[in-house]
Amino acid sequence: MKVILIALGIGLFAGVMAGLCGVGGGIVMVPAFVFFLGMEQKAAVATSMAVIVPTSLMAIARFSQAGLVQWNIFWPTAIGAVLTAWLATGWLRKLSNEQLTKIFAVLMIAVGITMLIKKS
Numbered sequence: 001m002k003v004i005l006i007a008l009g010i011g012l013f014a015g016v017m018a019g020l021c022g023v024g025g026g027i028v029m030v031p032a033f034v035f036f037l038g039m040e041q042k043a044a045v046a047t048s049m050a051v052i053v054p055t056s057l058m059a060i061a062r063f064s065q066a067g068l069v070q071w072n073i074f075w076p077t078a079i080g081a082v083l084t085a086w087l088a089t090g091w092l093r094k095l096s097n098e099q100l101t102k103i104f105a106v107l108m109i110a111v112g113i114t115m116l117i118k119k120s
């Protein structure tokens with residue numbers, strides 16, 4: 001029961017972040033799954049990707065109603081992301097959890113620094 005409550009809390013926070021900032025999977029769920037639920041990095045990534053599907057569907061419905069989705073940008077971006085995600089899942093299986101964690105950490109640091117120094 002404790003695990004379910006923790007997972008629900010992670011989902012609630014990830015949903016808020018997805019709705020407000022367009023993030024939730026990688027930035028919120030992956031680290032939370034690792035730290036709070038003790039998942040290995042690979043399982044955390046895979047579980048996060050699975051949770052993103054219903055999260056994204058709900059957000060798309062709401063954002064579409066508001067006229068905020070730019071479909072001309074959506075389609076080419078989605079095609080590129082789907083194709084490379086298929087390739088990247090193969091790479092993930094070949095990496096150790098330690099290597100994957102380091103790649104993830106470097107990415108988060110780089111994105112964070114870029115966002116801090118970039119002028120709006």
